[in-house]
Amino acid sequence: MRHSTFFVKSYGCQMNIYDSEKITTILENRGFKQNNNLESADLVVFNTCNIRNKAAHKLYSDIGRVNKHKKKRTIAVVGCVAQAENEEMFKKNKSIDIILGPQSYHLLPQMIDDLKQKPKQLNTEFIVNEKFDYLSEQKRQQGVSSYLTIQEGCDKFCSFCVVPYTRGPEYSRTLTSLINEVNFLTENGAKEIVLLGQNVNAYSASHNGRKISISDLIEEIAKNENVKRIRYTTSHPINMSDNLIKLHSTNDKLMPFLHLPVQSGSSNILKKMNRKYDVDFYRKIIEKLKAINPKIEISSDFIIGYPGETEADFKKTLDLVNEIKFTQSYSFIYSARPGTKSSFEEDKTPLSIKKERLLVLQEKLRSIQFEFNSTFCGKNVDVLVENQSTSNPEYFFGRTPFMQSVYIKSQNINLGEVKNVNISTCNHKNLYANC
Numbered sequence: 001m002r003h004s005t006f007f008v009k010s011y012g013c014q015m016n017i018y019d020s021e022k023i024t025t026i027l028e029n030r031g032f033k034q035n036n037n038l039e040s041a042d043l044v045v046f047n048t049c050n051i052r053n054k055a056a057h058k059l060y061s062d063i064g065r066v067n068k069h070k071k072k073r074t075i076a077v078v079g080c081v082a083q084a085e086n087e088e089m090f091k092k093n094k095s096i097d098i099i100l101g102p103q104s105y106h107l108l109p110q111m112i113d114d115l116k117q118k119p120k121q122l123n124t125e126f127i128v129n130e131k132f133d134y135l136s137e138q139k140r141q142q143g144v145s146s147y148l149t150i151q152e153g154c155d156k157f158c159s160f161c162v163v164p165y166t167r168g169p170e171y172s173r174t175l176t177s178l179i180n181e182v183n184f185l186t187e188n189g190a191k192e193i194v195l196l197g198q199n200v201n202a203y204s205a206s207h208n209g210r211k212i213s214i215s216d217l218i219e220e221i222a223k224n225e226n227v228k229r230i231r232y233t234t235s236h237p238i239n240m241s242d243n244l245i246k247l248h249s250t251n252d253k254l255m256p257f258l259h260l261p262v263q264s265g266s267s268n269i270l271k272k273m274n275r276k277y278d279v280d281f282y283r284k285i286i287e288k289l290k291a292i293n294p295k296i297e298i299s300s301d302f303i304i305g306y307p308g309e310t311e312a313d314f315k316k317t318l319d320l321v322n323e324i325k326f327t328q329s330y331s332f333i334y335s336a337r338p339g340t341k342s343s344f345e346e347d348k349t350p351l352s353i354k355k356e357r358l359l360v361l362q363e364k365l366r367s368i369q370f371e372f373n374s375t376f377c378g379k380n381v382d383v384l385v386e387n388q389s390t391s392n393p394e395y396f397f398g399r400t401p402f403m404q405s406v407y408i409k410s411q412n413i414n415l416g417e418v419k420n421v422n423i424s425t426c427n428h429k430n431l432y433a434n435c
């Protein structure tokens with residue numbers, strides 16, 4: 001079959017979107033052309049993610065939709081659902097040609113070629129070092145704010161999560177390849193580098209015989225004078241080292257904002273989740289961060305209705321939210337992922353109760369976020385200008401040091417500039433300014 005054009009669909013988390021960009025680069029470097037029209041593409045790549053509920057269901061319904069168009073094409077399923085379901089997928093849907101795990105997608109072009117010899121191609125091995133070596137050569141221009149995967153995989157085995165099974169053990173990229181990529185990104189307009197990893201602060205590499213942690217890496221990246229801002233996500237509380245905490249007061253380029261998932265305010269539930277910390281441990285990290293930099297703001301993730309969560313457990317989550325005052329957060333109702341430890345636990349709480357709890361929590365989080373945003377009204381704040389509206393070029397989008405989205409009306413602003421703007425109004429999601 002001829003494979004001149006391709007379409008990539010991403011399903012989920014930031015890592016998945018970043019991977020899709022890398023897949024696009026790999027295919028373009030092999031002479032394929034991106035086609036934004038799924039119906040006419042010769043190759044359709046579904047880059048799946050298992051973080052959201054019903055990921056596999058959505059995938060199969062999308063494949064069904066593609067197959068309604070009679071065109072003969074190749075279908076590749078890559079990412080975490082491919083890893084989890086493996087060759088079962090070939091049985092479930094006969095039109096799938098390639099199944100490829102997230103640690104081997106650098107092999108995609110070769111597998112496309114190999115279809116001529118063998119009509120079904122499968123690779124779900126964990127060959128992360130090979131993948132990172134290959135991807136280091138496949139740099140892709142991004143934007144003012146650019147992502148950089150520094151680490152993949154997870155050794156923590158939280159009882160609700162599939163990542164250790166789909167992405168394999170923790171693996172970190174070399175300092176040299178990361179610095180090279182940062183140089184490439186800044187030469188192409190990046191001003192902010194967002195370090196990515198499933199356990200980003202577990203980053204650990206060796207360089208000239210020296211052990212390098214995420215704080216060493218951040219200091220190295222900060223030496224690039226074109227880098228104005230550095231962020232990192234997603235962190236695990238047990239990997240918040242004192243050095244990393246201290247860096248939030250000593251390195252101006254490291255933003256005073258941290259996404260640090262707590263998942264629950266109940267130590268009892270945290271234990272069941274196998275999170276490896278209790279609420280006091282989490283609280284102490286926040287205290288240390290605030291002590292060295294009182295300006296720092298925290299965002300978090302919450303799972304509501306984990307098996308066995310009582311009303312008292314939920315109340316503890318609300319208490320923690322009231323105490324820490326997370327300025328942004330993601331919250332979901334627990335849903336079992338096949339094969340995880342928690343999927344075997346008895347879950348007696350009715351969905352209606354879980355929905356009620358989620359609503360109460362989200363209302364609380366929203367009001368704290370609105371309160372925080374309101375403190376900026378009438379004040380000036382530095383915004384890194386990331387985008388310009390294509391439909392109305394007078395409007396720009398940027399972010400404050402605390403990750404708030406700012407919409408700016410201006411005729412006097414440049415992309416990539418850190419602009420000090422006066423905030424006129426806000427809602428819980430956004431700030432607005434004229435300048």
Ligand code: SF4
Pocket residue numbers: 154155156157158161162163164198199236
């Ligand atoms: S730390 Fe827990 S939630 Fe995060 S990727 Fe690892 S197992 Fe999943």
